[in-house]
Each structure stands twice: as structure tokens, then as C-alpha cells.
Amino acid sequence: MQKTFRYGVLCAFAATLGLAGVVRAADDGVIKGKVIFKGDTDKFKRSPIDTSKDANCKKPIGSWDVILNKKTDPITIKNVVVSIKEGLGDKKFPPKTEPFKLTQKDCQYDPHIIAVMEDQPVKILNGDDTNHNIHFLPKKNTEENFSQPQKDEVTGKELKFKLEEPFKVKCDVHPWMGAHVLVFTHPYFAVTGDDGTFELKGLPPGKYVVEAWHEKFGTMKADVEVAAGKPAEKDFTFEPK
Amino acid sequence: MRRCSWRIFLAVVFGCVVLGQTSVLRAQAVAPKDTGVKIDGEYGPFLPTDISVDGYQVDRLINVLHVFMIGLFVGWGLFFAFCLVKYRQRPGHRANSVLIKAKPSKYLEIAVAIFEAVLLFGFSIPVWARVKSEFPTDDPMRVRVVAEQFAWNFHYPGADKKFGKLNPKIIDLVKNPLGRMDDDPAGKDDFVSGEFHVIEGRSVVVEILSKDVIHSFFVPVLRVKQDAIPGMRIPIWFKTKEKTAGAYEIGCAQLCGNNHFSMRAVMHVDTPEQYAAWVKKVTAPPEEFKED
Numbered sequence: 151m152q153k154t155f156r157y158g159v160l161c162a163f164a165a166t167l168g169l170a171g172v173v174r175a176a177d178d179g180v181i182k183g184k185v186i187f188k189g190d191t192d193k194f195k196r197s198p199i200d201t202s203k204d205a206n207c208k209k210p211i212g213s214w215d216v217i218l219n220k221k222t223d224p225i226t227i228k229n230v231v232v233s234i235k236e237g238l239g240d241k242k243f244p245p246k247t248e249p250f251k252l253t254q255k256d257c258q259y260d261p262h263i264i265a266v267m268e269d270q271p272v273k274i275l276n277g278d279d280t281n282h283n284i285h286f287l288p289k290k291n292t293e294e295n296f297s298q299p300q301k302d303e304v305t306g307k308e309l310k311f312k313l314e315e316p317f318k319v320k321c322d323v324h325p326w327m328g329a330h331v332l333v334f335t336h337p338y339f340a341v342t343g344d345d346g347t348f349e350l351k352g353l354p355p356g357k358y359v360v361e362a363w364h365e366k367f368g369t370m371k372a373d374v375e376v377a378a379g380k381p382a383e384k385d386f387t388f389e390p391k
Numbered sequence: 392m393r394r395c396s397w398r399i400f401l402a403v404v405f406g407c408v409v410l411g412q413t414s415v416l417r418a419q420a421v422a423p424k425d426t427g428v429k430i431d432g433e434y435g436p437f438l439p440t441d442i443s444v445d446g447y448q449v450d451r452l453i454n455v456l457h458v459f460m461i462g463l464f465v466g467w468g469l470f471f472a473f474c475l476v477k478y479r480q481r482p483g484h485r486a487n488s489v490l491i492k493a494k495p496s497k498y499l500e501i502a503v504a505i506f507e508a509v510l511l512f513g514f515s516i517p518v519w520a521r522v523k524s525e526f527p528t529d530d531p532m533r534v535r536v537v538a539e540q541f542a543w544n545f546h547y548p549g550a551d552k553k554f555g556k557l558n559p560k561i562i563d564l565v566k567n568p569l570g571r572m573d574d575d576p577a578g579k580d581d582f583v584s585g586e587f588h589v590i591e592g593r594s595v596v597v598e599i600l601s602k603d604v605i606h607s608f609f610v611p612v613l614r615v616k617q618d619a620i621p622g623m624r625i626p627i628w629f630k631t632k633e634k635t636a637g638a639y640e641i642g643c644a645q646l647c648g649n650n651h652f653s654m655r656a657v658m659h660v661d662t663p664e665q666y667a668a669w670v671k672k673v674t675a676p677p678e679e680f681k682e683d
């Protein structure tokens with residue numbers, strides 16, 4: 151009896167390995183590119199934020215609705231979320247278990263874009279010596295509103311979002327503090343950083359609709375075909391007036 | 392047995408009083424740290440420092456009321472104890488709960504009612520009317536205080552002493568927290584800050600507004616407390632004493648939501664030079680923000 155069980159376990163293990171190998175071999179498609187800005191950069195200067203409401207907020211901070219990477223050529227845009235919109239079919243994906251860390255530091259959110267999977271834990275920390283209030287303002291997910299009065303890097307509160315949607319977060323103590331949450335049902339999304347590039351990895355070959363989302367410039371869609379073994383390249387260009 | 396339960400009851404009451412008092416003291420001990428700057432003035436279990444030229448009147452009223460209340464409490468308490476003992480049921484004597492029907496006590500009651508009416512209509516209302524409708528004429532500073540969950544905004548009219556129009560539809564929490572309109576000439580030189588600055592020894596007229604719920608603008612060292620009510624613009628005034636420059640605490644005195652406790656700001660009482668320097672700083676055209 152026990153022997154049969156042991157063999158069974160071994161067989162199952164081997165089968166899982168084999169299957170994983172097959173899946174990995176197939177899902178190695180990549181979409182990469184950058185998000186380019188075209189237009190007058192003077193219209194989208196970052197302005198300093200007046201933090202005088204709380205003398206604990208000492209470090210100068212700037213507005214974050216548009217952050218252009220002026221050092222890249224061409225000029226790219228930071229904090230654009232690129233994701234697969236269509237083409238994955240009905241496939242279900244297990245949520246990421248690694249918690250997403252959102253820190254309130256110098257009276258602003260770090261990072262400014264919270265891109266997570268459904269049911270992925272979001273850990274919220276207060277890195278400032280002042281009280282912050284985290285107010286999530288979703289339409290479909292459950293609203294959350296609580297304060298973190300103590301500076302605490304270790305514990306913090308953990309949240310999970312259940313439904314796919316983009317929504318805002320704000321701090322009611324420091325009205326200028328804001329961030330965006332984007333919830334996805336799949337792991338194929340990326341946020342552009344200081345170089346304005348993105349990369350969606352581990353995609354099965356196929357045809358996809360890819361979406362680029364920016365809080366001020368809106369969304370943009372593109373059809374991309376992914377072939378096995380060769381990264382597909384796709385750049386997005388926003389031309390705001 | 393009965394005596395024992397009395398002792399427990401007294402111990403619980405005493406315990407509650409001690410706990411309540413220590414938590415009050417502790418709350419006052421942490422207050423200055425939370426504002427982020429060093430707060431001047433003495434705060435303790437009794438009345439805090441008074442930097443307003445009219446504050447002594449409020450203090451006197453508080454003291455007089457307390458003395459009267461203590462007198463009434465002790466007097467009535469003694470009378471109550473006297474009645475309990477004198478008219479208690481005991482062998483040969485039945486407790487009597489029938490009210491007195493004598494004439495003198497009725498006259499006394501009427502006299503008390505007339506006395507209180509005179510206090511209210513003859514003294515309180517005229518004083519209140521004067522405080523609320525007569526404003527200082529010695530060229531006061533004018534500031535609008537706009538409360539919101541959970542912060543204070545201070546709107547200054549600038550050199551023209553005229554406030555520009557505010558439009559709630561164009562409020563931008565990052566760049567334009569009050570919805571100031573660019574096309575209003577009266578608002579051209581206005582400025583908004585999260586700090587409250589006044590000049591020492593000068594009258595100030597403050598208009599109090601709210602963006603959302605009821606708050607209360609409370610400056611303990613000025614003995615000033617006024618509700619901020621959405622849809623209303625409520626003016627109050629005060630004048631600081633000479634040589635009171637420093638930083639003082641502003642709090643919200645009306646439970647307004649889950650962060651009511653951290654809804655505070657700092658009032659800076661400046662010398663004229665300090666005030667001019669601050670105005671220059673906040674009205675300087677903003678430079679582009681660059682990350683270092």
C-alpha cells in the first residue's frame with residue numbers, strides 16, 4: 151500500500167516537472183518597447199507641491215501626474231502601465247504571492263503606481279514620522295479607509311483587491327498625496343520607469359491587444375503578434391496637446 | 392457585605408478619574424511633537440498660556456462660572472444630605488415625599504426665573520451681539536480659513552486686501568486646493584498656505600469656511616473656538632498681545648472623521664519683519680521641480 155503511494159507521488163512529481171517543462175518552453179514570448187512622448191515638454195513641467203499643512207513633511211516633493219524622462223532619447227514617459235488587454239482567452243492565473251510594498255515616504259507614495267494581480271497582497275507601510283491616512287477609492291472593489299499614525303517600517307497593513315479596475319488612492323491628512331491602483335487578472339503588465347521602457351515576459355505565442363495607460367494622457371491600444379523565441383517590439387507614442 | 396461593595400464602587404470611580412486624568416495629561420504631552428515644529432506656550436491640565444488681548448475675559452468667565460458652580464454644588468449637596476437625614480424613615484417617623492405647598496418658595500422660584508431672564512436678555516445677548524457683529528476697525532489683517540478632512544488651508548487676500556473668487560469645481564488637491572480662479576482680478580495677488588501667520592499686536596479678522604463636514608477652528612492660546620460649517624462663511628476676530636511672537640497650536644474641536652485627531656496646524660505669530668519674509672517666500676513664483 152505504502153509502496154504504491156510512494157510510486158504514485160514520484161510519478162506525479164515527474165509528470166509535474168515534465169508539464170512545467172512543456173509550459174515553460176511554450177510561454178517564452180516577450181513584448182517589449184518604450185513609451186514615447188511627442189510634444190511641448192514645457193507644458194508638462196513638474197511643479198513643487200506645497201506641503202506646509204504638515205511641518206513633518208520636510209522634503210521638497212513635486213507633482214507626479216506627468217513625469218517625463220527628459221534624459222532619454224526620444225523623451226519617454228514614466229509611470230505608464232502597459233498590459234495585455236485581450237488575447238489570453240479564459241486562462242486562469244494563480245495570484246502572485248509576493249506582497250506589493252507601498253510605502254508612504256516624505257509625504258508621497260512610493261511607488262506612485264500600484265500595479266498588482268487580483269488577490270495579490272498589498273503591504274502598506276508608513277515611513278514618515280507623522281500620521282497618514284490611506285483612502286482607497288475603488289468603484290468595484292471594497293473601499294478601504296484607515297490611518298497609520300506611527301512610523302513603522304516593519305509591520306503595516308495588508309490588503310487584497312478582488313476585481314480588475316484602475317482606481318485612486320489618497321491620503322486625507324495630506325490632500326496632495328495620491329497614487330493609482332491597477333488590478334489585473336493576469337501577470338502580464340509592466341510599469342515604465344526612468345528609462346520609459348517596458349517588457350512583458352512569459353507570454354504564449356499568439357495575437358494580443360496591448361494597452362498603455364497613463365493617468366493624464368489616457369489609454370492607447372495596439373495589436374501585437376508574439377512568436378516563440380523572438381521578442382516582439384512595440385512602442386507607444388503619446389502626443390498630448 | 393454592603394460596606395464591601397461600596398468600597399469596590401468607590402475604588403472603581405477613583406480608578407476611572409485617575410486613568411482619565413493621566414490620559415488627558417499624556418495627550419497634552421505628545422501634542423507639540425505631532426505638529427512638526429516646537430510649540431510655544433504652556434499647556435497643562437489647567438488653562439493654557441493666553442496671548443490674546445481679550446483672552447482674560449474668557450478666562451475670567453470660566454473661573455467665575457466654576458466658582459459659582461462649586462458654590463451651587465456644595466450648597467445643594469449639603470441641603471440634599473440634610474433632607475436625606477432629617478426626613479428619613481425611622482422608628483416612629485414615616486418618610487414623607489409630599490411636595491411643599493408653601494407660598495414663599497413659589498415666590499422664590501419666580502424671582503430666580505426673573506433673575507435668570509435678566510442675565511440672559513440684559514447681559515448675555517448684548518455682549519454676544521457686540522462680539523459677533525462689531526469688528527475691529529484698526530486696519531485688521533484678513534484671512535480665510537478653509538477646513539477640510541483633515542487639514543487647514545489659509546487663504547490670504549494679498550496687497551489689495553480683496554479675496555478672489557473660489558470655484559469648487561476646479562479644485563485640484565495638488566495644485567489648487569481651494570479652486571482659485573485665474574481670471575478673477577481680485578484673486579491675482581492672493582496666496583494660500585497650510586501655515587497660519589499673523590502679526591503680533593495686530594487685529595485679525597478670520598472668515599471660517601469648510602469644504603466638507605463641520606469642523607471647529609480652535610486656537611487654545613487665543614481662547615478662540617468657532618465651528619466651520621459647510622455653506623457658511625463665519626467671521627470672528629482676535630488680537631494678539633505685543634511680544635508674543637512664536638508658534639502655537641491650532642486644533643479641530645469638532646469630531647469630523649477618523650483622522651480628526653491629526654487635524655492640526657501651526658499658528659505663527661510673527662514680528663512684522665518675519666511676516667514680510669514669509670509672504671515673500673510663499674508668493675515667490677514656483678520653480679520647476681527637479682529630482683536630485
Ligand SMILES: [Cu+2]
Pocket residue numbers: 254257281282283321322323324327
Ligand atoms: Cu499622508
Ligand SMILES: [Cu+2]
Pocket residue numbers: 538539540541605606607643644645646647651654
Ligand atoms: Cu475637523
